[in-house]
Amino acid sequence: MPQGNDFVVVKNDFPKIAAELHEGGRLAEDHAAAQIVAKAQAAAPVLTGKLRSSLRHEGGEVFTDVSYSRHQEYGTRKMQAHPFFFRAVEEQARLFELELFAILKRRG
Amino acid sequence: MPTAILRAVAKAETAQAEAKLTTLGKKINAIGTAGGKKMSAFGVAARLGFAAAGVAALAFAAKSVKSYQEHQVAINQLQNVLKNSPKLASATTAEFEKQATALQKLTGFQDEEILAADTVLARFNLTAKQLHEVTPLVLDYARATGKDANEAAGLIGRALLGNARALKLVGINFKATGDTAKDTAKIMDLLRGKVGGTAEAFGKTAVGKVAILKAEFDDFQEVVGKLVTDALVPVIGFMNKFLGVINVLPGPIRAGVVITVGLTGAFVGLGLALRVLRTSLAEFRVGLGTTAAAEGTAAGATTGMTGALGGLRAGLLTTTTAGLGLAGAIALIGLGTSEAIGGQKRHAEHIRAVSVEEQKLTAALNAGKISLRDVTSAAGGNQAALKKVAAAAGIAVDVTEKFTPDTWHLREALAAVGKTAPKTPNAITATGDAAAAAAPHIRSAADVLDYYARIAASVKAVRFLGGIPGHTQRAHRAQHGGFYRGLTLVGEEGPELVNFGRSGAYVHTNTQTRAMETVIPSGAASAGSSISGDIILQVGERELGRISRDALLKLKPSRVNLGLA
Numbered sequence: 001m002p003q004g005n006d007f008v009v010v011k012n013d014f015p016k017i018a019a020e021l022h023e024g025g026r027l028a029e030d031h032a033a034a035q036i037v038a039k040a041q042a043a044a045p046v047l048t049g050k051l052r053s054s055l056r057h058e059g060g061e062v063f064t065d066v067s068y069s070r071h072q073e074y075g076t077r078k079m080q081a082h083p084f085f086f087r088a089v090e091e092q093a094r095l096f097e098l099e100l101f102a103i104l105k106r107r108g
Numbered sequence: 109m110p111t112a113i114l115r116a117v118a119k120a121e122t123a124q125a126e127a128k129l130t131t132l133g134k135k136i137n138a139i140g141t142a143g144g145k146k147m148s149a150f151g152v153a154a155r156l157g158f159a160a161a162g163v164a165a166l167a168f169a170a171k172s173v174k175s176y177q178e179h180q181v182a183i184n185q186l187q188n189v190l191k192n193s194p195k196l197a198s199a200t201t202a203e204f205e206k207q208a209t210a211l212q213k214l215t216g217f218q219d220e221e222i223l224a225a226d227t228v229l230a231r232f233n234l235t236a237k238q239l240h241e242v243t244p245l246v247l248d249y250a251r252a253t254g255k256d257a258n259e260a261a262g263l264i265g266r267a268l269l270g271n272a273r274a275l276k277l278v279g280i281n282f283k284a285t286g287d288t289a290k291d292t293a294k295i296m297d298l299l300r301g302k303v304g305g306t307a308e309a310f311g312k313t314a315v316g317k318v319a320i321l322k323a324e325f326d327d328f329q330e331v332v333g334k335l336v337t338d339a340l341v342p343v344i345g346f347m348n349k350f351l352g353v354i355n356v357l358p359g360p361i362r363a364g365v366v367i368t369v370g371l372t373g374a375f376v377g378l379g380l381a382l383r384v385l386r387t388s389l390a391e392f393r394v395g396l397g398t399t400a401a402a403e404g405t406a407a408g409a410t411t412g413m414t415g416a417l418g419g420l421r422a423g424l425l426t427t428t429t430a431g432l433g434l435a436g437a438i439a440l441i442g443l444g445t446s447e448a449i450g451g452q453k454r455h456a457e458h459i460r461a462v463s464v465e466e467q468k469l470t471a472a473l474n475a476g477k478i479s480l481r482d483v484t485s486a487a488g489g490n491q492a493a494l495k496k497v498a499a500a501a502g503i504a505v506d507v508t509e510k511f512t513p514d515t516w517h518l519r520e521a522l523a524a525v526g527k528t529a530p531k532t533p534n535a536i537t538a539t540g541d542a543a544a545a546a547a548p549h550i551r552s553a554a555d556v557l558d559y560y561a562r563i564a565a566s567v568k569a570v571r572f573l574g575g576i577p578g579h580t581q582r583a584h585r586a587q588h589g590g591f592y593r594g595l596t597l598v599g600e601e602g603p604e605l606v607n608f609g610r611s612g613a614y615v616h617t618n619t620q621t622r623a624m625e626t627v628i629p630s631g632a633a634s635a636g637s638s639i640s641g642d643i644i645l646q647v648g649e650r651e652l653g654r655i656s657r658d659a660l661l662k663l664k665p666s667r668v669n670l671g672l673a
Contacts, residue, residue, distance in 0.1 A: 015134075015248035018126040027119030032118035060119055070113050089116040094467065100120055 013033070021104065023046030028100040032092050036062045039088035047073055055085075160369035167649035182223040189230040190410050199236040207240060209327075215247050215307035215318025217257050218326055222247070232265035238292060242268075245299045264299075268292050276627040278302045371637065465521035468501040477501075480526065487522035497522070 037055050040062070044052040054066040064085070077099025169671050182279055183201050190196045201223075208222035225246050239486065250260035263274035270284035280298045284291050312314040322526065477500035485493035496506050498518070505515055 015130055018130045021122050022126050025122035028120050029118045034167065036116060061115060061117050063115035065111055065113055067113060073114055085114045086116070091497070092118070096118065096120075 007093050012035060024100065024104040028096065029033045030057075031099060031103070032096050033057035033062045034066045035095075038090045039091060040064075040085050043084035045082045045084065061087075117244045135334035175326055175332045176331075178220055179330045180228070186223050186227045186230070189227050191235070195233060195235045196230055196239070199239075202238075203236070207243065209308075211244060211247060212323045213311075215251070215311045215322060216316050216323055217247055217250075217307070218323040220326075221257045225257040228258060230264050232268055233288075234268070234292070241296060242292075244307070245296060245304065247280065247306065248303040249274075251300060251307040252303040265296075267295055275299075304552050414663075433451040461517035462520045462524065465501070465503055465518055466524050467524045468503055469497060469521055472497065472501040483522055484526045487519060487526050 034057060038056050039054050040055050044055065046052055051064065051066050051069055051072065054064045054069070056063070069085065071079065072082045073085050074083075179545075182590060183205065186204060187201045188203065190199050204223060204226050205219070208219040210540070211217065211222050212219045215525070221609075223241065226239060226243055229242055229246065234242065246260045246264050249255070249264060250257045253260065255263070267274050267282070270291070272282040272295070273278070275282050275298070278299075280302055282295060282298060311320055325629065469478075469483065473480065473483065478497050482493045482497050482500075486497045493562070497503075503518065505518055
């Protein structure tokens with residue numbers, strides 16, 4: 001088995017790709033979160049618009065801080081459910097892997 | 109941040125992949141820096157060495173793994189013989205490996221060939237000292253008679269036992285006396301006189317230098333192969349452990365588990381590593397067309413390559429300059445592969461169509477819109493079933509006729525879904541066993557990738573078994589009015605979490621359930637931690653496995669076209 005000093009390195013992009021992977025993953029998270037917000041806003045029930053405008057994301061995290069959002073999402077004994085949040089999440093989850101790859105391919 | 113009432117986290121699990129890629133990058137750099145010779149690129153002489161070795165550039169990774177494994181096999185075989193030979197019990201493979209490396213540089217025989225010859229000779233009851241003396245003579249005999257080292261070792265070994273017919277080939281008439289020690293010494297003397305130094309003399313010719321270059325390049329492949337193998341082995345071990353653990357978890361929780369352990373990272377790493385390697389080697393191919401001036405510089409930096417380059421030019425090129433000749437050869441390769449590339453694109457489109465339809469079908473299957481029987485019937489060409497599944501999955505396809513070339517992708521998607529959809533929760537157990545059984549049989553990078561593709565497919569199935577906590581189950585209840593084993597959200601007065609376990613159900617009140625949503629911090633959704641408001645989006649292992657496999661499939665036509673030697 002030859003030792004290392006017999007050879008030189010052709011091209012070593014592994015460290016660069018590791019960095020790209022990190023950045024690509026971050027972009028994919030951000031993109032997915034933005035898509036979830038858009039889809040959830042489109043599906044959110046609107047009376048005053050407070051719930052819809054409360055949907056936002058920070059990085060890959062999507063959230064709403066409106067107290068009655070869970071009642072709309074799951075329903076109550078007096079009100080039918082209007083699922084708008086996790087349905088958008090599930091829908092985006094199916095696209096996430098493809099979009100991550102699309103981003104990595106564009107960067108690669 | 110204000111208190112989130114509903115929240116979800118999109119997370120690409122890339123940390124492990126980044127760590128693996130960084131480590132691999134460091135190891136590769138270490139090859140170049142160990143001798144203080146770090147360079148940003150191979151010298152042109154070394155690049156020509158690639159061609160001389162007849163190595164298919166774009167299949168480099170797979171060949172490297174194979175090369176490394178062949179070396180390991182040669183070592184293992186020798187070790188086994190040494191262990192079982194009383195006179196060689198104290199000998200080590202390291203000393204033979206050292207001699208083989210030295211002889212390789214002189215004679216052009218690959219070290220694996222020499223080790224294999226040692227393995228043959230070791231069976232003839234020689235001592236370690238005798239073996240070290242006979243091996244170079246075997247190589248001389250092989251070069252003199254045109255036989256390979258392995259066959260030559262067998263013939264000389266028999267001659268040492270008294271069957272001296274092989275010696276007549278080189279003009280030696282020898283009659284055994286019956287004293288093995290004396291006969292052995294005499295035969296070695298006679299061989300030295302007749303063929304001694306033949307192999308070394310061959311190594312000094314232009315052709316011999318090419319052979320040496322080829323052998324040394326093979327060693328380089330072994331180094332790369334070891335790196336690739338080292339990077340893969342922990343992943344394989346991890347996969348086996350992972351599948352073993354996941355089998356014992358309740359179905360609905362499996363989905364929450366699949367993930368966070370960084371499984372996806374391993375696949376991303378694998379796929380990207382291949383892509384990077386392919387990109388690097390594609391650049392290498394372009395580099396073959398560099399000018400004579402660059403070649404001169406590289407030849408200066410690569411001691412002892414000049415003669416080999418002369419032989420290469422004579423053997424490979426017909427035009428006046430090496431640069432033009434290689435550039436021309438590459439142009440021809442380009443023309444020859446254009447059709448193949450077109451085919452690859454069509455193939456890629458087909459695969460993409462299959463993948464998308466597969467996802468749609470699986471979604472329809474999970475949602476209960478179609479049954480597994482519908483899928484298998486449709487795959488078999490049943491038009492009613494085909495119509496039903498196409499409508500349920502939202503696939504626009506003309507189903508008035510049986511499958512045509514334009515709709516074959518749908519048939520493939522149906523067949524794939526039919527195979528991977530779990531018929532019973534126990535299906536994953538079989539997959540785990542099959543995966544464990546497959547591990548010892550991995551022989552090449554292609555096998556490894558195929559192995560991962562299959563495991564990845566089964567992991568996807570696991571996810572379907574569980575669904576996303578709190579959602580798939582809820583949808584199931586809404587549509588069928590029944591319940592799903594494991595954690596399920598129910599409740600007419602707001603969500604209540606129920607565990608439909610085997611020994612009875614436990615209902616968390618709506619207040620408790622809501623408390624769980626708010627108390628469990630971000631990222632806490634994992635095995636045994638009940639349910640949280642977080643959902644971890646996952647990279648699909650199946651897609652990753654498939655992309656890795658596609659990357660390898662695309663390498664094959666190039667390997668054929670680059671067979672220069």
